[in-house]
Amino acid sequence: MIRLSSNHSHLVSSEGASLPEGLEQLLQRRSAWPLGLPAPNGQEFSAILQAAACAPDHAGLTPWRFKFVRGGQRHVLLERVLSHSDAQTDEAKTMHGKYTAKLTTAPLVVVLAARLKEHPKAPGFEQMLTCGAAVMNMLNAAHLLGYHGFWSSTPGALGDILKDVMGFEEQDQMLGLLNLGTPAHTPTTPPRVSAEVFAQEWV
Ligand SMILES: Cc1cc2nc3c(=O)[nH]c(=O)nc-3n(C[C@H](O)[C@H](O)[C@H](O)COP(=O)(O)O)c2cc1C
Numbered sequence: 001m002i003r004l005s006s007n008h009s010h011l012v013s014s015e016g017a018s019l020p021e022g023l024e025q026l027l028q029r030r031s032a033w034p035l036g037l038p039a040p041n042g043q044e045f046s047a048i049l050q051a052a053a054c055a056p057d058h059a060g061l062t063p064w065r066f067k068f069v070r071g072g073q074r075h076v077l078l079e080r081v082l083s084h085s086d087a088q089t090d091e092a093k094t095m096h097g098k099y100t101a102k103l104t105t106a107p108l109v110v111v112l113a114a115r116l117k118e119h120p121k122a123p124g125f126e127q128m129l130t131c132g133a134a135v136m137n138m139l140n141a142a143h144l145l146g147y148h149g150f151w152s153s154t155p156g157a158l159g160d161i162l163k164d165v166m167g168f169e170e171q172d173q174m175l176g177l178l179n180l181g182t183p184a185h186t187p188t189t190p191p192r193v194s195a196e197v198f199a200q201e202w203v
Pocket residue numbers: 029030031032150151152153154175176189
């Protein structure tokens with residue numbers, strides 16, 4: 001059994017034994033930006049994608065949809081995005097630099113979407129939570145493989161443009177980008193919030 005340590009700063013087993021290595025590793029996960037090479041290789045990325053399928057999924061609806069882009073193809077995608085009619089407004093033009101950074105910094109970019117269905121037992125919000133869990137599983141899988149990830153938004157028109165350019169379906173809701181790769185320097189990050197802030201035993 002896992003419990004809070006006496007100073008509530010970390011988790012220990014009830015016997016005071018150290019945690020399983022996998023959990024110790026999980027507790028070290030941090031996002032990082034910017035990301036560069038190396039990126040997960042094909043086999044590693046397959047495992048990362050498969051981790052999405054381990055998300056809890058009420059009624060087994062598989063409500064997440066991803067399209068990914070890597071290497072030189074990121075620049076092909078960027079060109080299609082920047083030349084899209086929705087990217088020609090004055091407002092959108094001010095975002096071109098941001099779109100460029102978002103799509104071409106990390107070596108592997110997964111474009112995330114939710115494809116929700118009507119279901120009598122699994123309402124849309126549950127399906128959306130499943131999508132979040134699927135992405136979180138991918139972040140954790142990447143971390144366990146020694147890479148870093150960064151989940152980022154698609155500001156302005158970027159989400160809708162990617163939806164169109166990459167061939168998502170009309171009903172898909174864009175959920176941002178999962179960037180994968182390796183930071184140039186190990187990020188220094190603040191400590192995590194203590195579990196007692198958000199979880200109390202009800203007695
Ligand atoms: C859906 C979603 C979108 C996000 N978009 C951005 C973003 O565009 N820019 C940003 O700085 N952080 C964004 N974040 C937060 C980062 O992904 C990251 O969680 C944050 O920097 C904290 O790092 P940590 O994961 O190590 O706690 C987003 C998070 C989520 C869940």
